[in-house]
Amino acid sequence: MVAKSFPSEAQYRRRASEIQASLRANGIDILVASGQDTRRYLGGVDGLAGIRPLWLVLPANGEPEFVSPRLETAEIRFQSWIPVTEEWIEWNDPAFPSRTHLEALNRVLERLSPDKTAVIGADFYQSSAASIDTLRGGFGVERVKDVSDLLVAARLIKDEGVISVVRRAADIALHSYNAIKAELTPGMTEWEVSRIHRTSGMDRAAYWLKDEWEYTPVGFATPLIQAGRDRSSHAHGLASTRVIENGDIVQLCLCGMPLFGHSVGFDRPLLAGDKEIPADVRRIINVAEEAQAAALDAIAPGKTAGDVHAAAFAVVERHGLVDALRHRTGRGLGSSELEFPELKHGDNTVLQPGMIFAVEPGIYAEGITSARFGDTVLVTDGGFEVLTDTTVGHDL
Incomplete structure (x- = not known):
């Protein structure tokens, strides 16, 4: 009989710690990933519609967080151990200043790196060209690195x-x-x-x-x-x-x-x-x-x-x-x-x-x-x- 239970929070945290070690070894300060594979592997989030982008932000030293459309926040909190720290909506509300997913992501990155000197690792394989261009515009082309191979390597050996x-x-x-x-x-x-x-x-x-x-x-x-x-x-x-x-x-x-x-x-x-x-x-x-x-x-x-x-x-x-x-x-x-x-x-x-x-x-x-x-x-x-x-x- 196959054991029933999904990966535990301890297993998810171990996966995040291993990726953080790899980020540090490669000179990456912050990982940003919008692909469903990464958010499932690290956060246990699955089955959400892909129309509105959802970002997972993982500092090389620090706790992971999600940047989410307000529509999906309740489901993410139900599924995942990782908190939603920044939400975006599609109308004016002072409590939610971001109107797009990239505005919300930039707010998180500005909080984590106010001087914009952090090296950002992005999953080029599963991120849109527009998202990569926006990151490069904010941090400089030389500070936005492709970490697709790093994420692939993290999943080679299955836990x-x-x-x-x-x-x-x-x-x-x-x-x-x-x-x-x-x-x-x-x-x-x-x-x-x-x-x-x-x-x-x-x-x-x-x-x-x-x-x-x-x-x-x-x-x-x-x-x-x-x-x-x-x-x-x-x-x-x-x-x-x-x-x-x-x-x-x-x-x-x-x-x-x-x-x-x-x-x-x-x-x-x-x-x-x-x-x-x-x-x-x-x-x-x-x-x-x-x-x-x-x-x-x-x-x-x-x-x-x-x-x-x-x-x-x-x-x-x-x-x-x-x-x-x-x-x-x-x-x-x-x-x-x-x-x-x-x-x-x-x-x-x-x-x-x-x-x-x-x-x-x-x-x-x-x-x-x-x-x-x-x-x-x-x-x-x-x-x-x-x-x-x-x-x-x-x-x-």
């Missing part, structure tokens, strides 16, 4: 808080898969399969969240579902109105962020009906399955991300299907949808215990089928642990 939530996200994906497998019949449409995924997934997410009222079980990604020779070779096709026929291979991608914005990777080809699988389709399925097995065997501390990709690539190359490859072997997972490193050629990042990946080499043969076996994998001291279930969906 127990992240791992615990990803385990539950993996459980949700498996729950959805089993529901689809039990109900899939020829004559259904792709979108009806998507509905099974969404309903069963929300049911399972609600189970994990029954004592966590701060968060929602309905923040679900749309699954990627394609069926038959004409559509299953689409790597990222959304579920359509196409009717699934007897003997179709339905490629399921149940990846996404089903719980608290934490991500999971789980992909399987599934047979609809009882027709025998043709030899050309069977070949694609077998190679994809073999490629994933080779990639998993290559995962261990000390190996590189590129080594894992090379192992899968070698299988595909040996079978003469390199032209049917369309993407890397895998990607980092965790407290956002896409994390690093990536399991691809040229990524020399050394694998370490605590990294989590979607291991998902795929074969896409136009006019025949696609097949992608994907799983969520945790690197451990002794090798790896599959957080999804590799015994599920390997019975075609």
